[in-house]
Amino acid sequence: MEISIIGSGYVGTTIAACFADVGHNVVNVDIDEEIVETLNSGNSPIHEPSLDERIEEHAGDRLRATTDYDAILDTDVTFLALSTPSTDDGHIDLSVMEAGAKSLGATLAEKDDYHLVVTKSTVVPTTTEEVIAPILEEHSGKTVGEDFDVGMNPEFLREGSAVDDFLDPDKVVLGSHTDRAAERLRGVFDPLLERAPDASLVETGIREAEMIKYANNAFLAAKISLVNDLANICKEYEVDTDEVLDAIGLDSRIGSEFLGAGVGWGGSCFPKDVAAIVAAARDVGYEPAMLDAAVEVNDNQPVRMLDILRDHADPDGARIAVLGLAFKPGTDDVRNSRAIPLIDALLDAGADVVGYDPVATENFRDKFPDLDYADSAESALDGADAALVVTDWDEFAALDDEFDAMADAVVVDGRNIVTRREGIVYESLV
Ligand SMILES: NC(=O)C1=CN([C@@H]2O[C@H](COP(=O)(O)OP(=O)(O)OC[C@H]3O[C@@H](n4cnc5c(N)ncnc54)[C@H](O)[C@@H]3O)[C@@H](O)[C@H]2O)C=CC1
Ligand SMILES: O=C(O)[C@H]1O[C@H](OP(=O)(O)OP(=O)(O)OC[C@H]2O[C@@H](n3ccc(=O)[nH]c3=O)[C@H](O)[C@@H]2O)[C@H](O)[C@@H](O)[C@@H]1O
Incomplete structure (x- = not known):
């Protein structure tokens, strides 16, 4: 054709x-x-x-x-x-x-x-x-x-x-x-x-096809937010989040995909598509309470992450390494990356931020031209007072001795990927 x-x-x-x-x-x-x-x-x-x-x-x-x-x-x-x-x-x-x-x-x-x-x-x-x-x-x-x-x-x-x-x-x-x-x-x-x-x-019909796309993206975004809500409760009760999520994923009605708890969803589509269908719902007089809640939980994950950081280090004047600038691993796309609200808040709090990403640095530089960028995770961590893991790149999961070069080995993990070990103050967001 x-x-x-x-x-x-x-x-x-x-x-x-x-x-x-x-x-x-x-x-x-x-x-x-x-x-x-x-x-x-x-x-x-x-x-x-x-x-x-x-x-x-x-x-x-x-x-x-x-x-x-x-x-x-x-x-x-x-x-x-x-x-x-x-x-x-x-x-x-x-x-x-x-x-x-x-x-x-x-x-x-x-x-x-x-x-x-x-x-x-x-x-x-x-x-x-x-x-x-x-x-x-x-x-x-x-x-x-x-x-x-x-x-x-x-x-x-x-x-x-x-x-x-x-x-x-x-x-x-x-x-x-x-x-x-x-x-x-x-x-x-x-x-x-x-x-x-x-x-x-x-x-199907045309408007059904249009709605299927929004329902699909909204469901996936809300699934992650629900997982994050549950993971936050797990954390408060000192329950192992991974064990809980792995177990619920075995129920075929829930499924094991898209149960990755952490600092939340970003990218070029989930945020704009959830916002668009929420606005469209309000236009016809419907209040989409579940979708509003999904956005609220998502917006709050970076805030929780910084609260955890503050439990271990005062960001004011501290050098903070942000590991991961892309909205997810495998891409150089930084649109609506979770790194954006985190870095905005860190800069507001007076932190000296150094960012690192395997492929997304140049795209991030367009948004934050004055930020300090490192060319490896190792150099970002060197001398840092704390590190935030924001994107689940495999190379961050493999980090180990590199943490020893930090001024203070405080690691707040927003994707639950770093291996906890002696010698670092480690806390996962969820
Ligand atoms: N990026 C993704 O992963 C996905 C995107 N979508 C949806 O697909 C749609 C397209 O998204 P993307 O491909 O990411 O957009 P994009 O922004 O990457 O591409 C749009 C292209 O249209 C061109 N363009 C702009 N005005 C034009 C005109 N008047 N005539 C001809 N070309 C013109 C631009 O130069 C650009 O190359 C959006 O509605 C998005 O929500 C759906 C699923 C996945
Ligand atoms: O409409 C779109 O453009 C596309 O949006 C998403 O695809 P994409 O944004 O490329 O990436 P995802 O892999 O879905 O991840 C989206 C965000 O959710 C986060 N995420 C994903 C999965 C998970 O378990 N936990 C989690 O926090 C990712 O880190 C990322 O920030 C959908 O998965 C696609 O089906 C859809 O076509």
């Missing part, structure tokens, strides 16, 4: 390379010329395991990129993979989606045959039908349901394992309203589903 993808960021690039991999011809349309050039030269504009090889293999053949929306005219289906950030009050910001839909609509005016437009981005229920479709109609002069259809296909990939997650998903969710749209969407995913026989296919 001929597929066009608008937006070649994290999601657009990954799905383009993977669609090419399963045999489709794919064109990425992005306004960023550098991204387009990078893709056309066979390289990946983002860091993601096994993406480079796929782009190198398919670029110039089944995969190409352009800044020209006219490329859409030769395709059967267009995916909108544009960013959907938050406004200051937490609502979804649709301005990028609206701009993309306008350009797409104007291009579709020139298309003679039927076309399918699929929202891949995470959008609140009704957006595809009540925002995107009317823009497409206005700018193309065509009628939805007659000349073209809209659909919704939420994405569940994770950063750091995006290619594997996309090619071997738990489920594929296809939202549509007409048989014609459903059939074309199935045609896109058939070759992928043949290669991933364990994946479930969920065919």
Whole structure:
């Protein structure tokens, strides 16, 4: 099938390379010329395991990129993979989606045959039908349901394992309203589903598909917050948190994944998506008490971590090593990293902070240009009065003698990964 993808960021690039991999011809349309050039030269504009090889293999053949929306005219289906950030009050910001839909609509005016437009981005229920479709109609002069259809296909990939997650998903969710749209969407995913026989296919309505994405992310974020709530109680009662969580994970109704207690969830999606669905709920007069609580628990984990630090060291004037700046291991992404509220609070308290991360230092430097950065965990710890472990990188779990070089070997572990031993004052957050 001929597929066009608008937006070649994290999601657009990954799905383009993977669609090419399963045999489709794919064109990425992005306004960023550098991204387009990078893709056309066979390289990946983002860091993601096994993406480079796929782009190198398919670029110039089944995969190409352009800044020209006219490329859409030769395709059967267009995916909108544009960013959907938050406004200051937490609502979804649709301005990028609206701009993309306008350009797409104007291009579709020139298309003679039927076309399918699929929202891949995470959008609140009704957006595809009540925002995107009317823009497409206005700018193309065509009628939805007659000349073209809209659909919704939420994405569940994770950063750091995006290619594997996309090619071997738990489920594929296809939202549509007409048989014609459903059939074309199935045609896109058939070759992928043949290669991933364990994946479930969920065919549903458009607003259901939109809500499934939020329900998925909100459930996972709330699961971590509930785990953290329980872990905080464990700590107060001096109960071994790991033993409790391992045991509850054996109940198949609970499951053992996403039970990692600690300093909480960050990243480019959980915080903005939970905020967006909470704001959308309030817009229709519903108070989402569970989701509010999930956010409150998450916001409070860094505060608890600093309280624990204060039990052992006064941050004022102290040199504090922060180990881990990425929002999770395996990525250089620092968006909404838990390190941000922690470092803000440490600086407010008068601490002299030194940060270290195996790969995310440069991205963090953009946010905190004046911070002191170390080029290894060892040098961050050298002479420090205390250390906070914020990201669960394997190399932090392996630290040992390096703690002996600290002025005071106080370690507060926000991810429960450091091995407790003689000679260090060790306290885990949970
Ligand atoms: N990043 C992730 O891990 C996941 C993201 N999502 C959702 O997917 C959507 C896209 O997210 P990302 O790929 O992370 O965004 P991104 O910000 O990485 O990429 C967006 C791309 O769109 C391009 N762009 C902006 N305006 C444009 C226009 N008018 N025409 C053409 N291109 C334009 C930008 O240059 C950029 O390359 C969001 O709704 C996000 O919530 C869903 C699952 C996973
Ligand atoms: O919508 C999205 O963009 C994506 O958001 C998350 O993926 P991602 O943000 O890449 O990373 P996760 O592995 O889910 O981790 C998110 C945050 O939760 C934290 N986390 C995760 C798991 C856990 O057990 N405990 C925990 O604190 C991580 O440290 C991280 O800060 C979802 O897992 C994806 O399914 C979804 O597609």
